[in-house]
Amino acid sequence: MIHGDLLGERARLTPQKTALVEVATGRRLTYAELDARAARAAEALTAGLGLGKGDRLALLSGNRVEFLDLFFACGKNGVVLVPLNTRLTAPELAGILEDAGPKALIFEREYEETARDLLRKCPAVTGVPLEAEASPVRGRSPSFEEILFGLSSDATRSALAPSAPRPGPEDLYCLLYTSGTTGKPKGVMVPHRMVSWNGLNTAVCWGLCEEDVSPIYTPLYHAGGLGAFLTPILASGGTIVLHRGFDPAEILATIEREGCTVVLGVPTTWRMLLDAPSFASTDLSRVRWFISGGAPLPLDLIEAYQRRGIVFKQGYGLTEVGVNCFSMTVAESVRKAGTIGKPLMFTEARLVDESGRDVPEGEVGELLLRGPHVSKGYWRNPVATAAALDPEGWFHTGDVARRDSDGFFTIAGRRKDMFISGGVNVYPAEIEGILFQHPAVKDVAIVGVPHPTWGEVGVAFVVRRDQENPSKEELAGFLAARLARFKIPRDFVFVEVLPRTPYGKVVKSGLAASYLSKKPSSDVPG
Numbered sequence: 001m002i003h004g005d006l007l008g009e010r011a012r013l014t015p016q017k018t019a020l021v022e023v024a025t026g027r028r029l030t031y032a033e034l035d036a037r038a039a040r041a042a043e044a045l046t047a048g049l050g051l052g053k054g055d056r057l058a059l060l061s062g063n064r065v066e067f068l069d070l071f072f073a074c075g076k077n078g079v080v081l082v083p084l085n086t087r088l089t090a091p092e093l094a095g096i097l098e099d100a101g102p103k104a105l106i107f108e109r110e111y112e113e114t115a116r117d118l119l120r121k122c123p124a125v126t127g128v129p130l131e132a133e134a135s136p137v138r139g140r141s142p143s144f145e146e147i148l149f150g151l152s153s154d155a156t157r158s159a160l161a162p163s164a165p166r167p168g169p170e171d172l173y174c175l176l177y178t179s180g181t182t183g184k185p186k187g188v189m190v191p192h193r194m195v196s197w198n199g200l201n202t203a204v205c206w207g208l209c210e211e212d213v214s215p216i217y218t219p220l221y222h223a224g225g226l227g228a229f230l231t232p233i234l235a236s237g238g239t240i241v242l243h244r245g246f247d248p249a250e251i252l253a254t255i256e257r258e259g260c261t262v263v264l265g266v267p268t269t270w271r272m273l274l275d276a277p278s279f280a281s282t283d284l285s286r287v288r289w290f291i292s293g294g295a296p297l298p299l300d301l302i303e304a305y306q307r308r309g310i311v312f313k314q315g316y317g318l319t320e321v322g323v324n325c326f327s328m329t330v331a332e333s334v335r336k337a338g339t340i341g342k343p344l345m346f347t348e349a350r351l352v353d354e355s356g357r358d359v360p361e362g363e364v365g366e367l368l369l370r371g372p373h374v375s376k377g378y379w380r381n382p383v384a385t386a387a388a389l390d391p392e393g394w395f396h397t398g399d400v401a402r403r404d405s406d407g408f409f410t411i412a413g414r415r416k417d418m419f420i421s422g423g424v425n426v427y428p429a430e431i432e433g434i435l436f437q438h439p440a441v442k443d444v445a446i447v448g449v450p451h452p453t454w455g456e457v458g459v460a461f462v463v464r465r466d467q468e469n470p471s472k473e474e475l476a477g478f479l480a481a482r483l484a485r486f487k488i489p490r491d492f493v494f495v496e497v498l499p500r501t502p503y504g505k506v507v508k509s510g511l512a513a514s515y516l517s518k519k520p521s522s523d524v525p526g
Contacts, residue, residue, distance in 0.1 A: 053078030187379030199231035227323030322373030419448025
């Protein structure tokens with residue numbers, strides 16, 4: 001099974017090639033330099049903090065080089081990294097720490113207040129400031145920087161000698177906790193095999209190469225930040241441009257300045273880049289293609305970027321199945337616009353009905369995936385693992401899709417988002433994609449709510465564009481010309497903004513409850 005020290009292997013091949021550009025500081029690191037930093041970080045974890053193979057290490061940090069130091073350090077020594085969502089509160093994070101059981105928490109100065117509260121709730125965890133300037137949270141413990149400075153190069157070489165224990169393919173590399181938007185977060189068990197396979201198979205199937213340059217502006221604590229494009233780009237010897245966060249003007253300027261060639265985003269970020277004042281004037285001539293993931297991609301977005309002369313692809317993946325699972329060529333991105341392509345090499349895909357039977361071509365079924373890119377399930381949660389990962393190794397994604405006669409898959413939406421109106425399945429993603437084509441609609445989410453006659457009907461939550469004021473009747477008429485009547489929402493609610501996760505997904509839990517709480521029982525949409 002393919003696994004190993006991904007960064008170390010690439011550094012051996014192309015040590016002087018630029019691996020990383022950090023936008024916030026201007027630092028530019030070669031593969032040799034980045035690998036040396038990771039090696040010292042690995043020694044700091046073992047000799048400095050006393051962590052061993054299989055011990056968990058929590059990390060509360062934004063996007064920065066030191067995050068990557070620790071990520072690749074864990075690839076060398078077998079410590080299990082637990083990246084924490086920086087947008088969560090201390091009570092929310094405490095539940096994750098109690099579940100993961102880390103021995104230590106390394107935290108960035110910006111999140112010191114949250115870390116202080118968190119460590120009070122979890123006294124068994126050792127708090128370690130990342131920067132030397134950060135004040136200690138408990139006692140006089142040294143910072144991680146100070147531990148690094150205290151190491152000798154001989155100690156690092158000794159810790160990383162060939163005789164030192166190395167992680168195996170099924171040993172855990174990370175615990176990546178799901179967003180928890182619909183319940184308690186679950187820790188996805190990501191083994192070393194999964195990280196290496198994702199990096200190498202994505203590089204091969206997507207045609208990545210040493211000349212590729214890709215920005216990362218999505219959070220590194222998320223699987224998308226780590227798995228697309230960090231490990232695939234570094235596996236192929238390309239260059240990562242690391243942003244602290246999402247700033248449309250900064251990202252567009254970086255794409256032009258650094259000559260970025262492949263760029264990943266989610267539908268929300270693509271819309272924000274498209275709406276940025278500098279979009280029209282940005283030189284995108286070195287871009288080979290853009291690719292979208294994280295949520296179904298409306299056709300209007302694809303067409304908008306194609307009009308700019310940009311190849312625009314759509315991908316698909318989940319934290320539990322390695323982030324990147326499908327691929328398409330440049331020609332197919334036009335001919336099969338709206339699809340996610342075909343499964344990557346050695347990735348098996350099925351579409352099944354509620355009884356587990358394969359559905360016919362063109363019909364909607366739940367997407368099941370199997371292959372070396374699939375996780376080991378959920379940490380300390382055998383019930384959830386058994387529900388998602390069946391005995392034959394198929395992971396049940398919870399997404400529904402259809403497959404055409406050429407073997408291309410199209411995501412219809414989340415199974416949990418589907419509602420049944422008059423006995424017919426309705427998939428909100430289809431309706432949302434049509435509404436996005438209306439010039440007055442900036443953002444939209446459809447949810448199902450109970451109805452005394454039809455069982456459930458749709459309600460559309462709409463964010464209007466500036467200076468636009470469409471009526472409910474106008475939007476309903478727009479849909480009526482394009483969709484069957486049973487798919488048209490029975491009500492439209494205009495809102496200022498939709499709640500979204502840091503990775504751009506709409507948090508639909510609570511939208512329906514909020515709507516119903518404001519509607520008298522006699523005023524159900526109908």
